[in-house]
Amino acid sequence: MSARGAVAAVLVVSVAGxxxxxxxxxxxxxxxxxxSADWVGRAALAHAALMLCGFMGTVIAIERAVAAKRRFxxxxxxxxxxxxxxxxxxxxxxxxxxxxxxxxxxxxVNLQLLQRQRAPHTVLLLAGAGAWCAGNLLFAAGAxxxxxxxxxxxxxxxxxAAERLEMTRLMRRRPAAQPLLVIVLALLLLGAALSAAWPAxxxxxxxxxxxxxxxxxxxxxxxxxxxxxxxxxxxxxxxLLAGYAWLAAGGLAWAATALGAPARDLALHGLGLGFLxxxxxxxxxVILPAIARVKLLFGxxxxxxxxxxxxxxxxxLAGGLFDFEARRAGAVCNALALALxxxxxxxxxxxxxxxxxx
Numbered sequence: 001m002s003a004r005g006a007v008a009a010v011l012v013v014s015v016a017g018x019x020x021x022x023x024x025x026x027x028x029x030x031x032x033x034x035x036s037a038d039w040v041g042r043a044a045l046a047h048a049a050l051m052l053c054g055f056m057g058t059v060i061a062i063e064r065a066v067a068a069k070r071r072f073x074x075x076x077x078x079x080x081x082x083x084x085x086x087x088x089x090x091x092x093x094x095x096x097x098x099x100x101x102x103x104x105x106x107x108x109v110n111l112q113l114l115q116r117q118r119a120p121h122t123v124l125l126l127a128g129a130g131a132w133c134a135g136n137l138l139f140a141a142g143a144x145x146x147x148x149x150x151x152x153x154x155x156x157x158x159x160x161a162a163e164r165l166e167m168t169r170l171m172r173r174r175p176a177a178q179p180l181l182v183i184v185l186a187l188l189l190l191g192a193a194l195s196a197a198w199p200a201x202x203x204x205x206x207x208x209x210x211x212x213x214x215x216x217x218x219x220x221x222x223x224x225x226x227x228x229x230x231x232x233x234x235x236x237x238x239x240l241l242a243g244y245a246w247l248a249a250g251g252l253a254w255a256a257t258a259l260g261a262p263a264r265d266l267a268l269h270g271l272g273l274g275f276l277x278x279x280x281x282x283x284x285x286v287i288l289p290a291i292a293r294v295k296l297l298f299g300x301x302x303x304x305x306x307x308x309x310x311x312x313x314x315x316x317l318a319g320g321l322f323d324f325e326a327r328r329a330g331a332v333c334n335a336l337a338l339a340l341x342x343x344x345x346x347x348x349x350x351x352x353x354x355x356x357x358x
Contacts, residue, residue, distance in 0.1 A: 007074060011062060014081025018054030021088055022047055023335050030331045039088045046087040046095075048145065051272060052152045053099055054084025056280075057132060060159055061102070064109055064125075066291055073109045076102050096140030103133030120178055121166040124185065128158030131189060138196075147196035150206050153271055154192045157247075158185055160279050161213060164240075167222050177220045184212045203258020210251030210271070217244045232285060232298045235306075239282025242310055246274025249317075265327070266317045273334055274313050281306050281341060288345065297351040305341035312337050 025043030028035070035041075043050060058080045065073035079102035086095035110129040114122045135151030165181060191206030218224070218241075227237035250270030253263035285296050316330020 007078070011058070011077055011081055014077075014084055015055060015058050015062075017088070018050045018058065018081070018084035019338075021084070022050035022055060023338065025050065027331060027335060030328050032328055032332055038090070042088050042090055046092070048149060048152070048268075049087055049095075049099075049139065050084055052149075052156065053080055053102075053132075053136070054087065056156055056276065057102070057152075058084070059280075060156075061106060061109075062291060063287060064106070064113070068109050068113055070109070070112065072105070073112075076106045076109060079105065096136075096142075099136040100133075100140040103129075103136035107133050119166070120182075121162040124158055124162035124165065124181075127185065127189070128155045128162060131155040131158060131192065134192075143196065146199055149268075150192035150195045150202070154188050154206075156276055157188065157210065157213065157271075160276075161185060161217075164217060164221050168220055174220065177216075181213075181216055181220075184209055184216055188213065200258050204255045207251045207253070207255025207258065207267070210254060211248050212251075214244050214248035214251060217247070235298070235302055236282045236286070238303075239278045239306060242306070243275045243278030243282070246270045246278065246313070250275060262321075266321075269313070269334075270317060273309070274317075277309060277338070278306075281309065284341075284345060285348075294349050295352040295356070296345065296348040297355060298348065299351075301347070302344060305337050305344050308333065308337035308340055 021039065021043040024040050025045070025047040028040055028044040029047060058077045061073075061077040061080055065077060079098045083095040083098040083102065086092075086098065106129045107126070110122070110126040114126050131151050132155035135148050135155065138148045138151065161181060165178065168177060187205060188209035191202050191204075191209055194202030195206060196202070221240065221244075223237040223240040225237075226233045227241060228234070229237070247270075250267055253261075253266035253270055256263045257267045281302075285298055285302070288294055289296060312330050312333030314330075316327050316334060319326030319330065
């Protein structure tokens with residue numbers, strides 16, 4: 001096996017491992033199943049780190065490494081992927097160190113990309129990388145979720161916002177669009193920074209910024225137009241617009257949680273599953289062929305896991321407010337929706353190969 005093939009194999013195993021372990025740990029947290037396996041208990045404790053860093057952070061780092069076209073850039077996903085594996089081994093200290101190194105290296109990669117292409121969206125990508133670095137450094141220092149999670153979510157949210165800002169160049173951009181986005185994201189970072197020392201004020205500001213960002217995306221994103229198209233563009237637009245609705249709900253819930261309301265599950269999973277995984281579902285048919293060189297045959301069957309994801313979230317986050325069993329059932333269906341999406345991608349790849357055997 002070549003060095004490139006070995007790196008690819010390691011990354012596939014670490015990304016898939018973080019996702020599957022994160023899902024198992026999440027199910028254990030809502031009491032779906034009990035097990036004596038030590039790694040599942042560790043996955044439950046490290047659920048956020050596995051999903052937000054081991055899985056999503058590594059996937060984004062892979063995408064950025066492909067764009068950077070530098071060997072050094074591949075150190076980032078290797079470090080964050082290894083951190084996910086170490087968390088399952090109980091080596092939290094070493095995992096935190098690797099995540100801190102990954103964050104610092106990711107800053108360097110994004111700085112290089114900014115030097116190559118000086119544009120508003122690359123500036124925002126660099127700022128998002130700074131948020132991930134801050135969260136990883138705090139995690140390595142032993143800070144609690146109240147301090148770390150806002151930075152991790154800020155990184156992922158700002159990455160999406162930067163990419164959507166880049167897409168607005170395909171349509172006539174209103175003069176106020178870019179300054180408004182910068183203000184909203186600056187408030188988001190301020191809310192993340194304040195959350196450790198002033199949880200109520202920082203949390204309310206962070207949630208309000210998320211809500212404002214959802215408003216910006218609904219107003220300025222090209223998805224409002226492409227949803228009237230056909231095929232893959234329409235599917236992507238549906239994923240995006242549904243995700244923006246969850247972003248708004250998550251922002252409201254984040255602010256409410258900071259004020260003492262019992263809305264933590266909606267805040268975390270409205271963002272983590274409703275918003276971020278909607279982005280994953282929407283962009284995977286485009287990003288996967290670009291990164292993994294796997295051709296996909298798009299069809300209406302892609303809507304099935306998307307519908308399952310949002311229906312299961314409604315069951316979990318709306319029904320779960322009044323009935324813990326509904327929350328538990330919704331969590332199981334969340335996992336099934338993600339599994340269905342993975343099967344959809346595999347079936348789509350096989351369908352392409354059958355149609356194009358050469």
